[in-house]
Amino acid sequence: MRLDYLTIFPDYFAPLELSLPGKAAAGGLVEFHVHDLRKWTHDRHRTVDDTPYGGGAGMVMKPEPFGEAFDALGIGADATVVFTTPSGEPFDQRLAAELSTRSRLVFACGRYEGIDQRVIEHARERAEVREISLGDYVLNGGEVAALAVTEAVVRLLPGFMGNAESLVEESHADGLLEYPVYTKPPSWRGHDVPDVLRSGDHARVAAWRHDHAVRRTVERRPDLLAPSVLDDGSPIVRAVPADAGELLTLQRACWVAEALENDSLDIPALHETLDDVRAWMTEWDTWVVRRADRLVGAVRGRLEGNAWDIGRIMVAPDLQGQGLGRVLLEHIQAVAPEQATSYLLFTGAASVRNHRMYKKAGFRMRPDLPAPAGAVMLTKGRR
Numbered sequence: 001m002r003l004d005y006l007t008i009f010p011d012y013f014a015p016l017e018l019s020l021p022g023k024a025a026a027g028g029l030v031e032f033h034v035h036d037l038r039k040w041t042h043d044r045h046r047t048v049d050d051t052p053y054g055g056g057a058g059m060v061m062k063p064e065p066f067g068e069a070f071d072a073l074g075i076g077a078d079a080t081v082v083f084t085t086p087s088g089e090p091f092d093q094r095l096a097a098e099l100s101t102r103s104r105l106v107f108a109c110g111r112y113e114g115i116d117q118r119v120i121e122h123a124r125e126r127a128e129v130r131e132i133s134l135g136d137y138v139l140n141g142g143e144v145a146a147l148a149v150t151e152a153v154v155r156l157l158p159g160f161m162g163n164a165e166s167l168v169e170e171s172h173a174d175g176l177l178e179y180p181v182y183t184k185p186p187s188w189r190g191h192d193v194p195d196v197l198r199s200g201d202h203a204r205v206a207a208w209r210h211d212h213a214v215r216r217t218v219e220r221r222p223d224l225l226a227p228s229v230l231d232d233g234s235p236i237v238r239a240v241p242a243d244a245g246e247l248l249t250l251q252r253a254c255w256v257a258e259a260l261e262n263d264s265l266d267i268p269a270l271h272e273t274l275d276d277v278r279a280w281m282t283e284w285d286t287w288v289v290r291r292a293d294r295l296v297g298a299v300r301g302r303l304e305g306n307a308w309d310i311g312r313i314m315v316a317p318d319l320q321g322q323g324l325g326r327v328l329l330e331h332i333q334a335v336a337p338e339q340a341t342s343y344l345l346f347t348g349a350a351s352v353r354n355h356r357m358y359k360k361a362g363f364r365m366r367p368d369l370p371a372p373a374g375a376v377m378l379t380k381g382r383r
């Protein structure tokens with residue numbers, strides 16, 4: 001693979017000589033060619049930018065130096081031109097793998113407010129073009145992004161890695177984050193390696209690793225997991241601030257039955273204001289489910305010490321009795337963070353239907369634990 005870099009800061013690419021990419025170059029697997037874009041300017045100041053048409057802040061990179069560079073480098077159908085820009089498509093392992101199949105990558109590194117759009121249009125007429133972003137934040141220029149893309153791509157080239165297995169096992173290869181890893185010594189500064197990893201029981205080790213990969217992914221990157229879905233396919237998704245109004249309506253509707261069953265109006269869910277709901281949404285991990293655009297179910301959880309405190313399981317009155325509450329309860333347990341060692345919830349002391357559902361789900365009544373007036377606590381250990 002041949003890689004070219006068009007930049008006004010060629011020094012940024014010194015690291016290509018180092019470490020693994022450097023080794024790949026020395027081994028003949030890749031060729032790096034770094035080009036100072038100013039080489040293709042002709043004025044005394046070697047100008048590469050100018051003010052934007054239409055006005056506005058900042059400077060735009062001029063088209064001519066890029067055009068001349070493409071000509072000089074013979075950019076044609078065998079090349080993929082990569083524009084690194086915060087407005088590009090998100091870079092991920094799948095894209096790295098795709099780029100690793102190309103024979104030539106040409107990185108055009110933007111600085112200032114971006115590159116004149118006609119450069120991208122022109123590049124499309126002579127090569128494949130990808131506009132790529134590292135993520136939702138802004139760097140000063142595309143150079144660091146081009147280096148990151150390079151490292152992710154080059155290490156996937158056949159013959160690059162000594163150990164092909166570590167390519168398969170690493171984070172993202174199977175859609176999960178990697179499990180925690182340990183090496184010697186078995187005990188260090190009061191922290192022990194989990195016993196199962198030293199047991200020699202390969203099946204238990206594999207199960208532990210999978211379990212922890214899933215937990216990490218749930219906690220840090222729930223977007224990587226297939227969403228929990230109801231029988232009809234509606235996904236359970238994280239609540240957004242705009243859901244507050246519908247949550248308020250739903251909880252007022254849902255807790256009337258509780259009030260009647262427990263013969264008390266003294267239930268916070270019935271009295272909260274829109275601002276109260278907005279406030280607790282910032283403190284609780286809240287999930288909602290919609291059916292035909294209507295918010296019909298919700299649940300929330302938050303950590304209290306090592307207990308995952310579950311609450312506000314609500315199902316629209318017309319949809320109760322169909323198992324939706326049970327699915328929401330399963331979901332909120334599944335998304336509990338790694339530190340959670342138990343689940344905790346409370347319900348009205350006279351809410352018999354709730355008691356039945358929670359008992360079926362493995363919760364036990366805990367009359368020994370303090371509960372709000374007229375309510376009873378239930379707990380369940382996490383496996």
Ligand code: 6GU
Binds near residue numbers: 083132133135137139
């Ligand atoms: Cl590719 N370029 C710049 N300038 N900022 C970024 C980026 C790229 N990716 C994330 N932020």
